[in-house]
Amino acid sequence: MSLLELANVTKRYKGTRGLNGVSLSLDPGKIVGLLGPNGSGKTTLMSLIAGLAHPDSGTIKVQGVPVGLATRSLVSFLPDQPLTEPWMKVEDAVAYYADFFADFDREKARELLSFMKLLPSDPVTALSKGMSERLQLTLALSRRVPLYLLDEPIGGVDPVARGKILDAIVEQYSEDSTLVVSTHLVRDIERIFDEVILIQEGKIVLQQEVEDLRLSGVGVEETFREVFAE
Amino acid sequence: MPIEFDNNLPIYLQIMTHIKRQMVTGALQPGDKVPAVRELASELQINPNTVQRALQELERDGTVESRRGLGRYVTSEEGKIMAIKKEMAGELLDRFLEGMKELGFAGDDITAIVADAIQTKQEGKGEEV
Numbered sequence: 310m311s312l313l314e315l316a317n318v319t320k321r322y323k324g325t326r327g328l329n330g331v332s333l334s335l336d337p338g339k340i341v342g343l344l345g346p347n348g349s350g351k352t353t354l355m356s357l358i359a360g361l362a363h364p365d366s367g368t369i370k371v372q373g374v375p376v377g378l379a380t381r382s383l384v385s386f387l388p389d390q391p392l393t394e395p396w397m398k399v400e401d402a403v404a405y406y407a408d409f410f411a412d413f414d415r416e417k418a419r420e421l422l423s424f425m426k427l428l429p430s431d432p433v434t435a436l437s438k439g440m441s442e443r444l445q446l447t448l449a450l451s452r453r454v455p456l457y458l459l460d461e462p463i464g465g466v467d468p469v470a471r472g473k474i475l476d477a478i479v480e481q482y483s484e485d486s487t488l489v490v491s492t493h494l495v496r497d498i499e500r501i502f503d504e505v506i507l508i509q510e511g512k513i514v515l516q517q518e519v520e521d522l523r524l525s526g527v528g529v530e531e532t533f534r535e536v537f538a539e
Numbered sequence: 540m541p542i543e544f545d546n547n548l549p550i551y552l553q554i555m556t557h558i559k560r561q562m563v564t565g566a567l568q569p570g571d572k573v574p575a576v577r578e579l580a581s582e583l584q585i586n587p588n589t590v591q592r593a594l595q596e597l598e599r600d601g602t603v604e605s606r607r608g609l610g611r612y613v614t615s616e617e618g619k620i621m622a623i624k625k626e627m628a629g630e631l632l633d634r635f636l637e638g639m640k641e642l643g644f645a646g647d648d649i650t651a652i653v654a655d656a657i658q659t660k661q662e663g664k665g666e667e668v
Contacts, residue, residue: 338588339588340586340588472584475584476581476584479580479581479584479585479586479587480577480581482587484587484588496546499546500544500546500550500584500585500586501584501585501586502586503586503588503589520549520550520551520589520592523546523547523548523549523550524549526547527547528546528547528548529546530546531547
């Protein structure tokens with residue numbers, strides 16, 4: 310059974326943004342890159358899978374279960390906007406997540422915090438954009454679920470720190486779960502992907518194994534450029 | 540990062556070459572344990588599935604051997620290292636010959652140039668190349 314199954318999913322926002330008849334299926338045990346320019350529908354797709362928004366039409370199932378309350382325990386979502394409250398310290402944010410999600414692993418969170426060089430006593434509002442992203446990533450990866458959705462996890466961090474964050478993702482990844490990572494920074498991150506999905510104007514234009522792309526002599530970055538050439 | 544990958548070539552092939560090179564240079568000795576998938580994945584910052592595939596392919600061609608429950612080990616078979624050296628030398632030669640062809644050299648010219656270069660080096664260093 311597929312881990313994730315989307316059938317003909319459409320979601321319209323005002324204007325042209327959204328998704329237009331998207332169907333796709335993902336297997337367990339993969340790191341998948343969701344690639345596309347800004348406004349192509351990456352965040353919409355992730356919010357729908359996470360159950361934070363509802364499609365106008367079509368169905369989304371995680372492990373065969375339609376997205377809803379029941380799939381909340383199957384999906385960990387790292388949104389592109391922080392979910393923490395301004396009064397919180399790093400330790401409060403962790404406690405909040407631990408209270409909220411029964412699958413939250415405090416030990417894993419502790420390891421990740423120290424790996425990310427985050428201090429439990431740091432107020433979340435005092436964190437730089439990059440540090441704040443590291444906190445969000447810590448929170449999202451500390452849950453034990455079959456499906457992780459990371460929306461632009463490395464957008465705000467400098468290139469050196471990107472390497473560290475990729476390390477954390479690779480290290481924390483367990484082979485029986487699937488990780489979907491959206492990004493427009495293809496070059497820095499493509500080496501961790503098994504598979505890429507290219508999305509453009511709310512439609513999937515390509516879903517392929519990365520090593521197959523490379524075998525055909527055209528890497529991910531080049532494919533990305535070709536598909537999204539203006 | 541210990542190796543720079545070419546993103547336009549399959550990474551599992553590059554990992555295979557990386558390990559074979561370590562065997563040829565002696566960084567990995569016959570009978571040595573090959574690092575576990577996890578370990579290699581985080582060392583190389585590569586997806587564990589890709590590392591797994593590289594190691595499986597190495598196992599298939601006899602470069603490494605799997606011991607149940609213990610992990611993978613570099614083959615102790617004598618001929619294997621020599622075979623890998625020949626394979627790598629072959630690749631170097633192919634590239635060299637192609638380059639020379641582009642420059643307009645062929646056959647005996649190339650042999651003469653190579654012989655000349657080896658001689659010059661020997662005289663310069665006073666030792667064998």
